[in-house]
Amino acid sequence: xxxxxxxxxxxxxxxxxxxxxxxxxxxxxxxxxxxxxxxxxxxxxxxxxxxxxxxxxxxxxxxxxxxxxxxxxxxxxxxxxxxxxxxxxxxxxxxxxxxxxxxxxxxxxxxxxxxxxxxxxxxxxxxxxxxxxxxxxxxxxxxxxxxxxxxxxxxxxxxxxxxxxxxxxxxxxxxxxxxxxxxxxxxxxxxxxxxxxxxxxxxxxxxxxxxxxxxxxxxxxxxxxxxxxxxxxxxxxxxxxxxxxxxxxxxxxxxxxxxxxxxxxxxxxxxxxxxxxxxxxxxxxxxxxxxxx
Numbered sequence: 001x002x003x004x005x006x007x008x009x010x011x012x013x014x015x016x017x018x019x020x021x022x023x024x025x026x027x028x029x030x031x032x033x034x035x036x037x038x039x040x041x042x043x044x045x046x047x048x049x050x051x052x053x054x055x056x057x058x059x060x061x062x063x064x065x066x067x068x069x070x071x072x073x074x075x076x077x078x079x080x081x082x083x084x085x086x087x088x089x090x091x092x093x094x095x096x097x098x099x100x101x102x103x104x105x106x107x108x109x110x111x112x113x114x115x116x117x118x119x120x121x122x123x124x125x126x127x128x129x130x131x132x133x134x135x136x137x138x139x140x141x142x143x144x145x146x147x148x149x150x151x152x153x154x155x156x157x158x159x160x161x162x163x164x165x166x167x168x169x170x171x172x173x174x175x176x177x178x179x180x181x182x183x184x185x186x187x188x189x190x191x192x193x194x195x196x197x198x199x200x201x202x203x204x205x206x207x208x209x210x211x212x213x214x215x216x217x218x219x220x221x222x223x224x225x226x227x228x229x230x231x232x233x234x235x236x237x238x239x240x241x242x243x244x245x246x247x248x249x250x251x252x253x254x255x256x257x258x259x260x261x262x263x264x265x266x267x268x269x270x271x272x273x274x275x276x277x278x279x280x281x282x283x284x285x286x287x288x289x290x291x292x293x
């Protein structure tokens with residue numbers, strides 16, 4: 001038997017009847033001290049509850065029971081052990097058999113694997129953050145174009161003595177959108193918070209109409225088909241604006257510079273479990289109404 005494997009037997013009361021040399025070496029106890037002691041206390045005070053439950057489970061079942069405990073070693077260190085326990089019965093009475101495997105190596109490997117997975121997730125997040133930053137940089141450029149264009153209009157109208165207050169409104173809206181994009185970046189990077197609230201998808205898309213029109217080429221004509229009195233949904237407005245913007249930009253780019261239309265529509269649809277069977281996201285109430293973009 002492996003030098004790090006403890007083998008201990010006990011009677012139905014949990015009193016130790018035999019133990020292999022590895023048990024004596026790991027626990028630092030003499031055989032005379034071990035024989036007759038309570039097996040539930042073999043692992044130290046931190047393992048009493050787990051070993052008590054394991055012993056009771058084995059005595060009440062013919063199946064093998066399994067548990068993980070930490071045992072005080074002779075050096076004072078805690079050694080993680082996996083304990084397999086079962087009972088047998090003959091004319092002399094009931095015997096409880098236990099095998100204690102040192103799982104330090106396995107736990108270390110599992111820890112290393114988790115750390116590696118976390119590093120991979122972090123690397124993937126940084127990669128996707130770079131992609132997101134590129135998309136948002138494109139949006140920022142569009143917002144700055146709106147701001148700079150309206151500044152030029154204000155300067156021109158100021159010279160003529162008839163400033164247009166609507167230009168200031170466009171600048172304010174674009175600046176607010178830029179601030180929201182910054183908040184989205186912070187939230188994605190784990191340094192901000194998403195603000196989930198009830199909102200109308202039709203209202204949100206309609207508010208973006210000017211910004212969307214300024215973000216696509218003159219050859220792309222936007223058509224809005226927005227349902228009235230659309231049910232409210234719970235979502236983060238900044239994220240939804242990003243989704244709408246990306247969809248419109250993708251549709252515009254698919255025209256390859258040719259004249260065409262991009263339709264933005266909202267509606268209410270009734271979907272059942274068959275309609276949603278291929279969805280990545282699961283729904284608790286599949287047979288109900290959904291808002292569609």
